[in-house]
Amino acid sequence: MEQTVELIYRPTARDFAAALRARRRASPMARRQRKIFAIGLPFIAFCAVMAVITGGGVSDIPVPLLVPALFALVAVPLMPRLQARAFQKLAERQGELRTVVAAAGLHITTDHSSTAMDWTTRPRLAEGPDVFVLLSPDKHGFEFTVLPKRAVATPAEMEHLRSLLDRHTTRA
Structure with missing residues (x-):
């Protein structure tokens, strides 16, 4: 007999915020954006300070x-929260x-x-x-499915879920 794990939950904005953070860590585009932000913002701050010092x-x-x-x-720090709220409002309509x-x-x-969905539609795993x-299989993970850990009933089911995910997905 095939073992399954059932999760019963109502998605929250917190679930989506955590999912977006995990997806962002797995996305090459998001990693590039973080690098640009990390280099660009100090550069702009330096230029502004120099303008004040030299210009008065x-x-x-x-x-x-x-x-x-x-x-x-x-905008950048607020974006994940705003996206999470939008996803949660859409999910709210679906109920449990x-x-x-x-x-x-x-x-x-x-x-x-x-x-x-078979595993070919969600072959990559990001964990928070x-x-x-x-x-989804594309390198940016445009489509994603959130499985909140709080919805797993027991530690034994959590181990079984982790085993299923490890067997059928690759870590992003």
Whole structure:
């Protein structure tokens, strides 16, 4: 008899925020963005400081330098939270999720729909402290499925789930 693990849960914004963080760690595009941000922001700050030192005031900082820096300082940290809220609002409409993980793949049932996916649709795995994130085969993981660890009933089921995921996916 095939063993399965069933997760029953209502997705939260926290689940999606954790999933987006895990997906971001697995995405080459996100890693590039972090590098650009890590190099670009100090460079812009350096240029702004130099403009103040050499020009004598904040008003001498060029606007084309200041506007992107301020936008990056505000928007970049807020983006994952805003995306997580948007995903959670969409998921709220579906009600409770019942996800069955088995050797054949995933079967997800909501209050309004049901879908089955084999492992070829989610062959990559990113793990965060609170979630498993199954990613689509594309290198950016545009499609993903969140499995909150809080929805696993027992430590034995958690080990079985981890075993199934390790057997059928590759770590991203």
